[in-house]
Amino acid sequence: MNVRKVLEVIQSQGTLTRADVMRCSGISAPTVSKAVSALLDAGLLEERETAEFSVGRPGKLLQLPRFSAQVIGVVLEWDYCSVVASGLDGHLHEEKLDRFKTPKTYEELIETISNKILNLVEKQEIPALGVGITVPGLVNSNDGRIFLASNLHIVDGQAPAADIASRTKMECVLVQKSTSLSLSEKTYGSGQDVEDFINLDVTSGFGMGVFTGGQLLAGQQGLAGEIAHITVEPVGGRLCGCGNVGCLETVATDLALTYYVSKRVGKDLDFDTILKLAKQGELDITEELNRTIDFLAIGVAAAINIFNPTNIFVTSRLFDLQKDAFNTLIKKAKNRALKPSSNSCEIERSKGNKYLGAVAGIINHLANGLGPRLT
Ligand SMILES: [Zn+2]
Structure with missing residues (x-):
């Protein structure tokens, strides 16, 4: 628990001395010292001398490695996949972002991604600590196998982290995309000091990641928070990937x-x-946008009623289509949700992104090896 707390404090504050860590975390000096040693040994922190002298001797600053170590993020999606390198501080090495059309078969997917990871790692002289892989689907966190990816069926029943690990000989972890986005919001976004929040990812599927009391809600198999496949149009509805x-x-x-x-x-x-045509005034999407936001508001209101969060962060590009679209969602969702819960809940656009989600996923996994598991 202390190792994780120390890591979180440095993640949210940036660069700190041991004394700063003690002050911010409320943990005693010997315990901070032990936790810092474990994190330094694992490569999850680095230490540098400060130029300034405090009380007669140089202090040492602790920070998350940006250039001395890296992690790899892999984002699987139904249309395009991406492989990217990142510092542990969440600084994406975007010049190394490789985005490519999603292969047609699972074998080709694993082969392509493994080769791209090896390429990326071989080119760089800094050590790569591991690979975080995210998928828009239901992942059994006990065995890393995908139950169902309703928009990417080639991965159904597969365990891509194990398959990529065996080819690259690297530490790999598979994380549900919605979980990874809430981890990214917690680690690098607006969720840093928030105990009870929800991240909704409604880009392709309807994913929900829930932090409650500062802990990620997982359930026995990591499937808690599944909201995508509740029926909202029982008559005349469209066939779903599930x-x-x-x-x-x-x-x-x-x-x-x-x-x-x-x-x-x-x-x-x-x-x-669609976005381009709508912006140019060549395509009127008002009817479809209103209908989509009506249903989205039902999902948001359900999340508010069930989990009573202080914040809901929404990941979607729908709000780029029309100026007032996001305010419309807030109004509709707040009208639907129970008043005591909705009055004390802020609905905001999320700041985390899918690449940082994959990065946060592997950092969380590596930190889990040092202390009690968060997921
Ligand atoms: Zn469904």
Whole structure:
């Protein structure tokens, strides 16, 4: 617990001396000293001399490694996948971001990603501590196997972290995308000092990650917080990737809006094209946007009622489509949710991103090896 607390304090504050860590964490000097040693040994912290002298002797500053060590983030998605290197402080080495079309078969996916990771690691002289892989689907956290990825069925039943680890000989962990986004919000975003918050990722699926009392809600298999496949359109609903009809995921996401706009105009448009046309005033998407936000508000209100969070962070590009779209969501969700819960809950756009989610996933996994598990 102390190791994690020390890591969290340095993650949120940046660069600190041991005395600062003691003050910010409220942990005693010998305990801070022990936790810092464990983190330094694991490569999760680095130490440098300060130029300034305090009380007659040079102090030592602790920080998360930016250039002396790296981790790799892998983001699996239904359309494109990405591999990126990052410092442990969340500084993405974006010049090394490799984004490519998602391969058609699982074997090809594993082969492509493993080769890209090895390429990235070989090119650099700094050690890579591990690989965080995120997937938009249900992951059994006990064995790292994917139960269901309703928009990316080639990974159903597979264990990509184990398969990539055996090819790259690196420490790999698989994290549900919604979980990784809430970890990224906790580690690098607006959730740093927040105990009770929810991150909703409604880009392709309807993913929810929940922190309650400062702990990530996991459930026995890591599946807690699953909200995508509750039925909201029992009659006349669309077939969902899970096999049911009318799930929240089929009506309340960026991908759902893309589907309904494409259906109306009679050709397959992607989100970027819809955004461009809407901005240019060449495509009116008001009807589809209103409907998507209506359903999204139902999901947000349900999350507020069930978990009573202080903050809900929403990851979506729907709000780029029209100026007032986000305010409309806030109004509709607050009207639906129970007043005592909704009055004390801020709904905001999330600051974390999917790459940082994968990075936060592996850092969390490595830190779990040093102390009690968070996930
Ligand atoms: Zn479903």
